[in-house]
Amino acid sequence: MSVNWTREAIEALGPTTTVETAASVIGVSKWLGYQLIKRGEWPTRVLSMGRVIKIPTHDLITLLYPSSPHVAADLAATSEDEGSAA
Template identity: 40%
Template sequence: MSKNRRSRTSRRADPGLGGEVTWTPEAIRALGASTNLHTAAQIFGLAMSTAYLLAKRGQFPVPVIRVGTQYRVPVQPILAALCLESGHDQPP
């Protein structure tokens, strides 16, 4: 008997592409003000175990906010770290 589980993260994946997530600047901006650690780790290409370790040590590539038992990551610092904060997708 299989259980129907709901994912904790919202993934922007095309099911026809094997579930791989491609994070475009527009998709990152569409996350809103903050996202969860899993999504931020995907954006930076980090494994979840590495992401949790870095967050716990305060060494994640951008600031991480702990809210109870969850981590939240502001989107603006992600855009800044990827040089995408100005709204221009092409580097100068």
């Protein structure tokens, strides 16, 4: 069964979600999701707490909806922070 992952559906997941759900959101299998995390290639932050891995839903929204006003502001702030760290 395929889920239609709208912005509202992702926001309804709460602050974090599982790798399986996050993989579904970005359109890859659970197996590939874990492989990308293992290789350090997952496109968002990964929260590891022992054997539990969670993905911040805000990061998924930022990845999939970069043109929304508040997300664009978050990206700009992140870029400024990275620039000042150099």
